[in-house]
Amino acid sequence: MAHDDPHALDRSYQAPAGLSVDVSDPAQNPGLPPHRERITDEDPKAMETAARTVYTLFYLSLAGSIWAVAAYMLFPIESGSLVDVRYNNLFIGLGIALALLALGVGAIHWSKAIMSDKEHIEYRHPTRGRDSVREASIQAFAAANEESGFGRRKMIRNSLIAAVIASVVPGLALFRGLAPHSTAANPIAGDPVQLLKHTMWDKGMRLTRDPDGTPIRAADVVLGSAVHVIPEPLSKLGHEDGYLEEKAKAIVLLIRLLPEQLKESAERKAWSYNGIVAYSKVCTHVGCPVALYEQQTHHLLCPCHQSQFDVTEAAKVIFGPAARPLPQLPIAVDDEGYLIAQSDFHEPVGPSFWERH
Template identity: 80%
Template sequence: MANDDDTQALERAYQPSPGLGVAVSDPAVNPGVPPHRERMTDKDPKVERTAARTVYTLFYLSLAGSIWAVAAYMLFPIESGSLIDVRYNNLFIGLGIALALLSIGIGAIHWSKTLMNDKEFIEHRHPTRGRDSTREAAVQAFADANEESGFGRRTMIRNSLIAAVVASIVPGVTLFRGLAPFATPDNPQAGDPVALLQHTMWKAGTRLVHDPEGTPIRAADVTLGSAVHVIPEGLNELGHAGGLLEEKAKAIVLLMRLRPEQLIESEERKSWSYNGIVAYSKVCTHVGCPVALYEQQTHHLLCPCHQSQFDVTDHAKVIFGPAARPLPQLPIAVDDEGYLIATDDFNEPVGPSFWERH
């Protein structure tokens, strides 16, 4: 503890020096509200009408953008398999949606700046009580807002805004049409996601090849701790018109090599790996993102979208995250030339788990 001499020394050190004064400023004065400046729309009825026409024109332009986005979806169908259609589909749908949302935003801002009441006022705070007078005041506040904004009085602006907002939702709803094609007489399974994802290009004898080069993979070239992106042989020959993208989305695989003693394998799956090499679907069982991040030391696969983690040593079981089931395993072996081949297709549908499964 400090003695009395130390305490006195500290007090002297914090005393102001002789001759130095402390300036004390006057209390801050409220400058008040600046003088109100009238807008041109407040002074000139012609300018006001022009501003109103601008606002509802923007809202109708938004309506046109939404309609164009839906039309572009039908004019450039991605189901055609044409790469040009896919590009135009994304381009024109995006432009239509951008025009729809941007026009609503600009129109609403222009409305508030040029036509809505801009008189300054002070709202004094007071305790809130759940009385009838409070409810009546709330109703009156909505009525005042309607009067000040002109929402109920300016029918062209109101109707165009309602039409634009309703239409802006339509393109998003339309895009859901492409998630599950309808069944047709030529393709009765098109409306059944389980049937579509039950079978892929993998079959007995199909070689595992590098993605995207398409070169076969020798088992001896797969090093310990490596992770290789794999597709089935012959996939690249399909072309876009032949369903390349659709088949690749289902058949993509990640190949990894561990020490054989590190694998925990059930009796029925002991023949599905080769000398510590295992292959699992890259399609996450949560919402279908590509599972492509491999932690070499922990042997965990990580989905970058929602952080689901799978244990490669134990049948790719889920150890963390929202995924509901393990990644489907591709049974593999080696042919006479030492190349890795599949011995069968996946034994269950690939992809997300939220679809009903048989």
């Protein structure tokens, strides 16, 4: 039987033999349980106390954000001091944690104790772009504003806005540490071209194993091997003397192939020794360490974004987002058979950037 009302009861239903079904009185909607008033609904003083708690938490969040920025400046990681680095991480972390925790707790307490908690039913209806729908939307926003008190409780509103805005400030301030800054003692520190153009490598400097600083004899480099290499003076530097900063620029990967496998230009024929070549280990995409060597294909792989470089052809890019080959370190052998650098790299190491010509 067809009915105009899809929810109408089908009284034509026949129960199986021996089973009686009463279809005369369908189940009724029991409705909502009685509303329980909160303390803040019954006591104006409790409501004001809750409001003070909320905006106090929001202002506490604001203070946490300000403290995180202040800690970033009070304990600069650029100083190189391990104490400053520890305090920088500790106090910035505490400031950001306080800012986000107080903001979250304040928002939850606001919704639990102050906003209207009366139950209501929202019936579904077709969504259409009519004027009545727009008017209903405006009324809904007005009702939400009235129930939450956002428009009339200025202290809560203003403290919330201030806390939300301030919560992103520590993150913005931390971007400052991503780039070095020029100083009177180091005027090129803010120039990435000059900063990455020169490393510790110099003429006659021995290649040594990372990290123990053992000099490397050419005869000891096995065919198909890949050795991580640092300049000899670097192993004598302490961490307080810029060891990590210098190593990040000067780290090299030493590889030995058959001499006939190298496809060298006339300019670079003297940069290798008996099939041994040295390339910067710093990827020219975003600076990740290139350390995966495929012995059979002679490809170097960057694990971060899958750039690949061909060792046999001056480490040219054959796949991935890297924009240029890995810089090559010219090498030779001294009178004792140890591998040495002929000079520094002939181009900046590290990521490509728009300032580089």
